[in-house]
Amino acid sequence: MSEDEALPRKNYLKWLWYTGLFIFAFLVFFLFTFPYGVVKEAIVGEISQSTGLNIRVKEIGPSFPIGVDAEGLKISTQDALAQVEFQSADATISILPLFIGRVTFNLELVSKNKGVFEASASWGILQLISRKDMMPTKINVESKDFELGPLVTLMLREKSKTANDMVKDLMTQITFLGNMTGKAEISLASEPIQSTGTVDLQLKKATLDLNNPNLVVARQNFEKALIKGNLQGGKLTIDPNSALNSQELKVAFKGNSVLRNPFEGSLLDFVIAIKLEGTLRDNFGFIMSVIGGNEGGVNYTINGSMGRPNFQGSPN
Numbered sequence: 001m002s003e004d005e006a007l008p009r010k011n012y013l014k015w016l017w018y019t020g021l022f023i024f025a026f027l028v029f030f031l032f033t034f035p036y037g038v039v040k041e042a043i044v045g046e047i048s049q050s051t052g053l054n055i056r057v058k059e060i061g062p063s064f065p066i067g068v069d070a071e072g073l074k075i076s077t078q079d080a081l082a083q084v085e086f087q088s089a090d091a092t093i094s095i096l097p098l099f100i101g102r103v104t105f106n107l108e109l110v111s112k113n114k115g116v117f118e119a120s121a122s123w124g125i126l127q128l129i130s131r132k133d134m135m136p137t138k139i140n141v142e143s144k145d146f147e148l149g150p151l152v153t154l155m156l157r158e159k160s161k162t163a164n165d166m167v168k169d170l171m172t173q174i175t176f177l178g179n180m181t182g183k184a185e186i187s188l189a190s191e192p193i194q195s196t197g198t199v200d201l202q203l204k205k206a207t208l209d210l211n212n213p214n215l216v217v218a219r220q221n222f223e224k225a226l227i228k229g230n231l232q233g234g235k236l237t238i239d240p241n242s243a244l245n246s247q248e249l250k251v252a253f254k255g256n257s258v259l260r261n262p263f264e265g266s267l268l269d270f271v272i273a274i275k276l277e278g279t280l281r282d283n284f285g286f287i288m289s290v291i292g293g294n295e296g297g298v299n300y301t302i303n304g305s306m307g308r309p310n311f312q313g314s315p316n
Contacts, residue, residue: 052078053158067092067106075154081172082154085112094120101125104138111147115179118142135263141184141201148203149177166287170210178206178225192234192259192266199229208246217279220246227253234259238270248278250297257306264307272300273316288313 048055058072069090076083087110094104102122109117121136128134153176160171181204186197203225210217223246228239237256244251255270275297276285285295292298292313304310 054078054080063090063092066095077154077157082150082157084150084154086110087112087114097122098125103128109146112150113145113147113179115146116144117146117180133262135188137188139184139186139188139197143180143182143201145179145181145204148180149175149206152176152178166290170284173210173212175209175211176207177209178203178222180204186231188259190261192261195231195234195259197231197236199227199231201228202226208249215283217283218248220249220280222246231259248276248280250275250277255302260305264305266306268303268306268309270302272302274298274300275316 063069182201
């Protein structure tokens with residue numbers, strides 16, 4: 001090998017050595033010397049202040065290769081009447097996609113019953129730098145027996161603070177239980193017609209209870225709680241088998257959404273058909289009438305654009 005040929009090879013090995021040394025030094029710092037205790041207090045304090053929720057973390061530490069793992073995470077309302085507890089919450093950034101110009105963020109939650117919820121979202125690096133479109137190009141969700149009930153109950157309590165007076169008290173009295181299982185895989189292209197994906201999520205052991213001693217309402221046990229959809233050619237269509245059915249509540253979903261660029265311009269055409277029977281109809285039929293239906297239920301239409309949707313109820 002000539003001297004001219006050996007020089008580029010020598011420079012290549014030198015830069016390879018420097019790159020390896022930098023990665024090694026960064027991992028040592030990240031895994032062993034990073035002040036996670038200080039970060040925990042700062043993050044927990046900031047999130048608590050911005051959301052108005054009480055957040056407690058038993059322990060926080062590194063997650064390989066680049067990420068943070070929290071053990072014993074508890075989130076509760078200020079009045080402590082609703083609480084979500086996770087065995088662990090793990091957030092990481094994947095290394096390999098960085099070499100092809102992509103950033104992939106991963107989240108794993110383990111609920112109190114050891115159910116698992118995993119989600120990932122991907123963006124192009126140039127997309128993040130320009131900040132013109134922050135919508136992920138890929139979204140993947142996989143759930144197995146994940147305890148969703150406490151999270152829904154907490155969200156209802158928080159939303160009740162700004163809800164209409166007619167339903168505010170009702171939202172604070174609902175207790176929901178159910179474990180989520182299924183998958184969702186969505187690929188969003190810059191040309192909406194090239195977007196594809198599927199959604200197949202269901203709730204198991206789902207119940208809804210109303211904790212109001214002044215009302216005689218049966219506990220609702222759901223024999224079916226399923227959301228299925230298909231995204232093809234830029235059109236998201238709800239599967240007609242999608243439904244939320246208990247002994248006195250029947251909710252059917254149908255319709256589609258046509259994706260547009262920008263995302264806010266996407267067109268909506270959905271109908272949520274709600275039917276009440278028994279004790280639910282006796283106690284809450286008047287609400288269906290208020291929103292455009294009758295005491296037996298309502299067909300609630302959502303159409304228009306994603307940025308400016310229209311809502312209208314009609315008798316079913």
